[in-house]
Amino acid sequence: MAQKIDTSSNYGMKLIGLFARLLFTGSPHSLIDLSRMLNCSKQTVLRLIDDIERSYTGGLEIERIRTGRRVSYQIKRARKAIEPVPITVREMNLLLMCRAFAENLLGHDLFEEASKGLDKGMLLVPGRELPRGSAFGSFRPGTIDYSPHQEALSSLLEAMDKKRIVALSYKSPGSDRERSFLFKPYKIFSRNETLYVHGGLAPETGKPYREPDFDPLLAVHRIQKTHVTDEFFKVPPEYDFEKVFNRHFGLIKQKVFKVEAELTGYTAVYAAERIWSPDQKIRKTGEDSIRLTFTATSEPEVMSLILSFGREARLIKPKRLVKKLRAEMEKMKRLYES
Known part of the structure; x- marks a missing residue:
């Protein structure tokens, strides 16, 4: 059955949750994304946004960013760094759990990088009782080792962050040869312990180009070589990952x-x-x-x-x-x- 909208959850908890997401994530969220995150209707999200704006009339501004027909929301950040906010033991435990569950997908280098970030976050946990990361584990038999694919993952993350086109070579299952093309990465996601990147093809200068029937879906471990180019791309305003895959x-x-x-x-x-x-x-x-x-x-x-x-x-x-x-x-x- 489809997941039901949670109408019983405390309105105040949703208000705090929305405020935290808009303030700390540093990126805009569409109305559909916020509705899904908070498990409530879009009308409720709009009421929550109105309540936040009414509560902070002196120094807080919620930006509305229009991309095509879609409107996204984020809290306008101050130029100077904000004071660190304490992390509760429960919040850190949840982060440690996510790190353990993602170990197979990150590979050694990225896992170590994530671990260092969480170690720094431990300083924000008040009190003497620190969380114990040893409470969580990861089942590895039958999974892909992503350690040899760190370069491809890092290039994709850089390209998505800077909105740059990637020149890559890819070897499909059953193929003896690699295929090279220009790729616009939109979203990295996991399914059944496997990482995929979904995106669009970019035309190459001097080569004929035909728009594909479906945007490319690549298994990250089959990407052979990557190079982040100086060419920029834009994610189509109508792109909706949930609509495409879920x-x-x-x-x-x-x-x-x-x-x-x-x-x-x-x-x-x-x-x-x-x-x-x-x-x-x-x-x-x-x-x-x-x-x-x-x-x-x-x-x-x-x-x-x-x-x-x-x-x-x-x-x-x-x-x-x-x-x-x-x-x-x-x-x-x-x-x-x-």
Whole structure:
């Protein structure tokens, strides 16, 4: 089921949370982003912004930054550095937890850099009881070691910060040769312990250019070489990461289709605990079985998902994918017949 808007949370807590995000993050947030962060309606966010402005009539200004049709908000920062604000033990514990969970994705060098930052932050924790980072861990078997890919990650972070185009070479799965092109990085994100960067292609001088049907999605560990150029780019004002990736199941973006599957046993419990698409529906069909319906954009990923559940999952729709799944299972069967 889609996540419900939290209407019971204390209004004052949302007010403090919004104020902290606008003041300390140092970057503008769109109305949609703030609504999602605070788990409330856009109308509530606007009321909160009005209340903050009314409360600080002497020296605080909330900037409204218009990019195309989208309006973003941030608190105008003073030129001089603000006084350090203490960090609570709970806040630092949450940061230490995030660091531990991200260890696999950061690689050695970036993990050490993040650790130094958190060590400095320890000075802002009042009292004698300091948090214990040893309370958190990270499960590594089956994950990618990002230590050899620090240069690519650092270049992408620099390019995103400065809004510079990156010249890179990329080796796709199953390809013997690298492909070189100019890339505009919009967003880095993780899925299943793997880092991806989503962005746009940039035209190269003297070479023909055709706008792709879909913006490139690159696995960071397959980037071979990077060079941050002196050419600038702008993120399209209509770009919406949530709309592109979090409305339907699947990294691969093809036409949207509806998936219906019958799940039993442990698989039914596992699937019911998760969100496969915001518009999903789960109907209990028996003591230990459910009928799961959701939307997807990637047939290969749906097939992999159903196959991973083994005999506890039966795909019902779409029929064309059921046919492909049967053919794939026949091939798998022949592998074990001998």
